[in-house]
Amino acid sequence: MPTIYDVAKRAGVSAMTVSRVINGKKDVKPETREKVLKAIEELGYVPNSLARSFVLQKTKTIGLVITDITNPFFTTLARGVEDTAMKNQFSVIFCNTDEDPEKEVLYLELLARKRVDGVILASASGKRTPLKSILLRNIPVVLIDREVDGLGDLDIVKGDSIYGAYLLTKHLIDLGHKRIGIIVGSKNISTAEDRVEGYKKALIESGITIDEELIRFAKYSREDGYRVTKELLNLENPPTAIFGGNNFIAVGAMMAIRDCGLRVPEDIALVSFDDIESLSQVYPFFTVVTQPAYSMGVIAAELLIRRIEDKDRVRERRRVILQPELIIRESAGEKLKEEVVG
């Protein structure tokens, strides 16, 4: 494990000169450069970026905290972050919180210890406290997908959940549905609240009374999608349509509906917020509202890297709200016959 000093000795120069060669600085005579390069080659020297980060006080690393890399939405988003980071010579440490605020604290603490240059966070808690050690250290943060209470001053990249949910609900209403169940993530997550807000807006606009019984805050997971859908189906007056608050919930709902011996869309309509690409390519079935996940990742990474590399930290905060898109496929079915309504 040769160091820069071993290279220096072999090339007959000082460590500083080797450092200059490695970092492509000018002020090195071409023939000296050659000698150094030769010594590096011969020794199989690989620079120690640990030592480098240590003295430069920057790690060229960002932390990406999401809830579950297994969710296609976050997978795609993560890919956008990684590609952009790599393009800028940054590497990425991934953290899966599984919607667990305690894991969030743990990971953010870890990232602070690792002295990452910046953090991209899809918060599981919606709270500002887990960010304490990050913010204290003035490490730039870009929020993604979800707001965090009391951090309105941070950069954020997210989809317009209110509008997306409005679109999706409106579509169901247009098909004749009046009892629409909605299942979203837990209450402190901004997307959950926003999607319910958009849902309510569409209902109110159409003069449909809101039945709180049909609005369920759970967890963005297949398990909760399954469980809560069963609850909804077992209601005395069950919904004729279900709005899955994200793709996992929609998949869970689908399984619950099937297990109850019902068909989608013949017996019940089902729509989803967020698409599942690998599914829709093979089987374009789910009517969804989809968000540009890859772009979200790219934009977040770009914003973050710009902040990191900026000397002046005083520039205004940026909020990027990306528009969702309604894709009508089969799972919401045809227009209901009048008899069904009411």
Next chain:
Amino acid sequence: MPTIYDVAKRAGVSAMTVSRVINGKKDVKPETREKVLKAIEELGYVPNSLARSFVLQKTKTIGLVITDITNPFFTTLARGVEDTAMKNQFSVIFCNTDEDPEKEVLYLELLARKRVDGVILASASGKRTPLKSILLRNIPVVLIDREVDGLGDLDIVKGDSIYGAYLLTKHLIDLGHKRIGIIVGSKNISTAEDRVEGYKKALIESGITIDEELIRFAKYSREDGYRVTKELLNLENPPTAIFGGNNFIAVGAMMAIRDCGLRVPEDIALVSFDDIESLSQVYPFFTVVTQPAYSMGVIAAELLIRRIEDKDRVRERRRVILQPELIIRESAGEKLKEEVVG
């Protein structure tokens, strides 16, 4: 950004004592510990693991080099690695090579610079050279999913591609297919070669002549799945069944078949190596051979961490071959009528 010295000064002790407190070493009087803890709290001190890694010569970080986190197989595998790493206080740096050997070199070089404690590699090149700087430095490596030429002495965790491909091909043969097209990854990737080997074995065993025209090495991607499937369909004597070498290829094949106005399985059978969980849960359509991706990740991470933490590096190499499972669903269809055969 307080350091351990700031804490020491505030607590009226030496830096070493603070270090002992942080690392939970004994030999610290309880009341001294309290003083130190109080100082840490008051200053908002967060240990610098960069400095720590630097002196300890270990980073508690592993590199995971895969081809594409977007592929559900690798997503699940990655989750297994990450969970296991976290459980052992390791973090993971993800690298997507996109089946590009040049990116592989770049990333492995990066990981060497970062002085990761170990590497898990699903090689895109199948070659040993990209690993040069890693191996030179005696950084432990566990291969995953794919062999690398000339590295038979490294730990490896992989599925039994030969057997899996045999199962899948045998299934098609049992249904009466004799002209089976197979599309796999590029030739230097061991899974591609193994899957073709299993395919051939099944054909030979059933006395079916091998037609090299039906065997295609491409890239494990949707694009190549699409492109090569079209080639196969345009053959003078096209196959009656297609074996997608991985899930991406199968999805691409599906789209190509549909674009040609054909139906699966009525007009042509289609099977896939590797499942797509989110798809199969909603739409159990593809007949597949599936590998335990999560377990693969877990086992690889465990093997690696064991090597990293082991003092004696002399123990024998371990090869873990996991058995694949055939899941028969719809995409291979029913038994062909005799008239079709020959």
Next chain:
DNA sequence: TGCTATATTGTTACTAGTAACGTAGAGAAT
């Protein structure tokens, strides 16, 4: 020839921790 400007290279100090060793003091054993 001597002086100055410029190019190239070296020296020193610093980054934030920890290992290894050293030492003081209290109580126990002789």
Next chain:
DNA sequence: ATTCTCTACGTTACTAGTAACAATATAGCA
């Protein structure tokens, strides 16, 4: 009283690089 042992803590040196400054060489020019 002296020596021993143990606990609790401090000191020193080291990890691999780089910034800032210092020094030297070289060339141009009067």
